[in-house]
Amino acid sequence: MTEQAPVLILLFPFLTAIVVALVGIRIKTVCWPLVLLSLAGSVWASLVTLVRVIESGTISYKLGGWDPPMGIEFRIDGLNALVAVTVTIVALLVAIYSRDGVISENKNKVSQYYTLFLLLIAGLLGMVITGDAFNLYVLLEISALTSYALLAMGNIRATLASYKYLIMGTIGASFYLLGVGYLYMKTGSLNMVDIHEQLIVNHLDGSSTILVGFILITVGVWIKMAFFPLHAWLPNAYAYAPTTSSAIMGPLVTKVMIYVMIRMVLTVFGPVYAFEVLNWDNIIVWLAVIGIVAGSIGALAQKDLRKMLTFLIIAEVGYMVGGVWLADETGMVGSIFHIISDAFMTLCVFLFAGIIYTKTGRRDINAVDGLFKKMPLTMIGFLVGAFSLIGIPPTAGFFSKWYLIQGGINSGNWEYVVALLFSSLVNAVLFFRIIEIAHFGAKPVEGHDAHHGDDHAKISEGSFTQVFPLLATAAIILGLGIFNKEIVSIIQDFVSQFNLVAGI
Amino acid sequence: MELLEGIADRFNYWIYVILMMIGLFAMISKNNLIKKLIGMSIFQTAIILFYVSISYKEGATIPILYHDQVHGAHHEEASVTETAAHHDAEQVAHEASADVHAEASDHAEHAASSDHDDHAVSHEDHGSLEIDPDLFVNPLPHVLMLTAIVVGVATLGVGLAITQKLYGEFGTLEESEILEQIKSAK
Amino acid sequence: MIITGLLLLQAEKDFPDWGDTSSPANSYRLSQHYITQTLHETTVPNMVTAVLADYRGYDTMFETVVIFTAGIAIIGILSVIGTGGNREQFEPKLSEKKPDLIIDTTCRLIIPIIQVFALYVVAHGHHSPGGGFQGGVIFGASFILLALARNLQTAQAWVPENRILNLAGIGIFIYAGFGVAALFLGGNFLDYGVLTKILPGGVEDARSHSMLGVEIGVAFTVTAIMFSIYSSLASNGTMKEGI
């Protein structure tokens, strides 16, 4: 059964989505356990695939029994095995969290909500493991559609935001489709590795169709990823969405799009083409730098807790895009590791925001008033996430920043290093502002020994299904930080095969 | 002259670019929500036109085998040579595609033979049925476009549903008015 | 706006160098293979359906999922009263206003024909242009025609709301069922060739039969979702009073 694992990762959420759609209408309570079961199954399948990839290198799983260029195939190597494992684990954690969130916010649409939730995860997983460019478009469309719907189920502000998201998302996806069309025109094949071979065989580097195809694909992916100049739709899209939707989309959707970009740059176009022939990667690094700075400053200006976090995502996207376009091996390793560590960090912080919202019903930053005493567990979870976002040593965030800065220095883009440091400082200010309010209480009280008014007495610790995922994520962040050697070695031997020149 | 000939030769690509620009313009700058959706569908049809125009071949028919060809397969060479000859006459005028033809035919030869051995168990009567790939339009883009059309429908449907909900809430379809209402409400 | 202006220029700039219409893409072995080998491998003359359902069957499966998601999403977004079992099942009584004679008779004539034609299109996807999607849409259109002619309730009477979802779900299950069956019989996902063990005839026949089965599954889903999209959009989610 294990050699079927690649497809099982996808099948579990997919089939259960349909079962939930059919059965869920009648019995609402059955939805949640089903969702959990399916996601646990897909976590198992992705882990098995990861182990097989480590042992036997890249796996190629032919769908429908046809050999690659004719039929579609899954091509799983170090990179997407790791990303698949991250996606499934994050999905499982959010599923556990979602029980109270979904029931409290859209009580009568529980079965629809969970179907879309599972389809979103199936779409993302499909995008991660597929080896076929057009298939990636179809799955991209599925995850986009489900995310529009998940957003639109929130309050009215979320519906308006999801409308904007729909328009921008469709433009992004259509650009990607156009780009694939251009590639198909010149190479005649849709399978990623095949396209790459064709590009080299008929040495098409010169032709401007490939160049435009490359631009279209990268721009399309950037729009979906909310990279700086094209990020307008992200902030209020995630801020007003139902808590569970923002908790699942925050960490995953942008990260998978970054994975798609890396896959395109490395496997399809090849680093030689993407970095040397085009050689405007320095411009992109500058774009990323502006993105990081803008994201951080944007976050500073926000009062609403979740909107602040969405601006942080924009800054993180800037990290990763900058890391990739440094055209340097350590930078690339750093950005891939950042995908994994950042998915968990953002998840931890979004879960925290979700718990605060369900508990206090308030969105703004002062909602955290004096919570150190009342919700110590949640606060500890939040602390680990915040430290990791700032980059305090033992956490994963520190190590990903460590590689990124190293890459920056190697490739001589000093502005990138400065931007990274600046944004970690801004993160520090942001999170300590929250910790301070949590520690003291919103209103500064005079006098020597201030005991807070205990009007918040009724707020007790979040329910188990909410706090457990938060603490689990915090543990994973710490674990990633300490045991990052193994993960990095997997990434290393994935990146080394493209023998990126270490620093131009 | 060369430019004109260039445009004439790729006429449908020009249309595709113009259509795409109209669609994009509408999507971005139009204020009314429904107009944005219309812009979006124009944009998607432009892409479909682009894909279909890739697969076009000079003088090729739709990618479905004729009735006779299917049964023709039963009596092997006779029917194939007869149809090929008929087509040869007609194609001799397009000297440009001659080399493509020659090269394409040996392709078919090579594909057919290689395919032949691995299908050892396949039925004898099908045998090495000779189908000249240049006679038929390339089916792959058509398949891709089926998917793109369906995706277009789906996005349109969700878009309309959202607009309806917004209309129910704000009573207007003009984005500017909606934004004002939000600002005033906040 | 500036960004899109830039992008438009991009589209404009690349124009001159495109390959000519008998472009290299077609000469590449992939499309050659499809044209020459479809008859051999799947005994299905219509190459498009062959590629659609078999070579890139995985793609089409997700195709149906896209429609299914659209249907669920629209119900999710719009349905104000929710589709939970607890919704009071009002009796969809035929509205008392007498249907206009001309429309009534013409649609009583046309609808059956449309539906038969739709079934023909689905079944003959192998030999003539058509297949699951097209047939499904036509079938769905016949229901919508009925809803337009009379009113939503009558159409609802034929196909009550939550049964539509089941229909759509069953469609996908059929499709995925073929895939999973192949899985259990040892082949990779969606590998119809392996189904020869249970389906009559050789490898190729198994492929064409399973393609037909898959087409039917797709038809189910598309009809159901088309009608449910129409009904929820028309009645703004309340499923009561249509146009």
Next chain:
Amino acid sequence: MTPDTIISFKPVLVCLVSLLAIIPIILLGKKLNLREGATFAAGFIKFGLVLSMLPAVLAGSTIEFTMWQILPRLSIAFRVDQFGMLFALVASSLWIITSLYAIGYMRGLKEHSQTRFYSFFAVSLSATLGVAFSANLFTLYLFYEMLSLATYPLVTHHQDKEARTGGRTYLTYLLTTSIGFVLPALIFIFLKTDGGMDFVGGGFLRDHIGPTEGLVLVLLLTFGFAKAGLMPFHSWLPGAMVAPTPVSALLHAVAVVKVGVFCILRVYSGVFGIDFLADLDLGVIITWIAGFTIVVSSAIALTQDSLKRRLAFSTIGQLSYIIMGMALLTPYGATGSMMHIAMHAFGKITLFFCAGAIFEATGKKYISQMVGIGKRMPITMTAFFIGSLSVIGIPLAGGFWSKFYLLMGTVESGQYAMLIILLTSSLLNAAYFFPITFRAFFCKADDSLFEDKVEEAHPCAVIALSLTALATMVLFFYPGPFFSLAEAATQQFMNF
């Protein structure tokens, strides 16, 4: 015992002891005496462990232990050498005395949420010892960050407005400097040197970086470790005086600030290497920076009316003594600066204890209000007098030795300007300490300032401060362990 490297788990145990101590403290939160007992037990075990390592280290050998190999060249590893041992001895011994003092102080003022206070106290101690025993720059940075985070709740213990502003300045300074300066320097070193970043006697940067990079790195690291309170980045220290006195006593007189200085000395000796600094003559620049800080901070101290702020500024001055001593790059200078860590620690902690005792007993914060307090609180004021003696550097108190060596160091390195600065600043120290004791004993107390009868502070507090005062006296006569450790450490740094 021949000087060799012993692999033993002890250093890790030392750090873990106080970390593990949190569990009993939190569990026994309700039962006060038991909880205090737990703190004491942890203190004694730790001190015992440190003592057990003392003989081996005295004999010149180093104890090493690698915990995690995070990256091929990056690991969390411990290495106890003479310098680390000296600092660890100071920190762990003073921890016991301060917990004794804290009980008196906390009980006396009935502070709220004491369990949280003690647990964070223990965590910050383990971080201090982690810094003391770290083997490479990465572990040093790790514990340094941990310390600044662990001390934040302590500094903002009162949770009122001043605590909030104090806490905010505390964090902004420490985090910005550590992430802004130290992290890039750390990564730059990591890149430049292909080897691990372990501290090696003669420094490992010798042939990897050029002079300009050297200068940049030195400045980055010197100002990066803002805990050492060098002039531009010093204002967090007076700000942190908002904290309850036991916190400002142990942390700001001994642990936190000394960690800053310790890191800088470690970087000079372990990363750059004394003779490499001499070649680039970076030493002169640093001596001038330190000199500037000494003079300015002593001058400001004169103007401060609040006793704790005056002590804070005097600490800033004393710290720059230590940095200057090392920057002289001479054997005497180095020994003097290391000795000064110990001497100043004991002296300054006594002063802080007295300030706390006065505050607890009479509620007075400002020096102007402390007229004639000597008669009411004789023991506290005599301890204050002995402490100030040691800080000024007059014989009969331990401070004299370290100042003496520092002076010899300046002479040896030929920087006479530094000699003048040292002497003037000692005079300034005298200028801002003696009036307090003079006013306390000899001026006539007008009763309006005090309530009817005032007697000594909480017994525990009084015992603690008299103990430290005694220690300063004893150190004068028997500098013993600290001196020999400092000597051995200088040998190690100099002759490589």
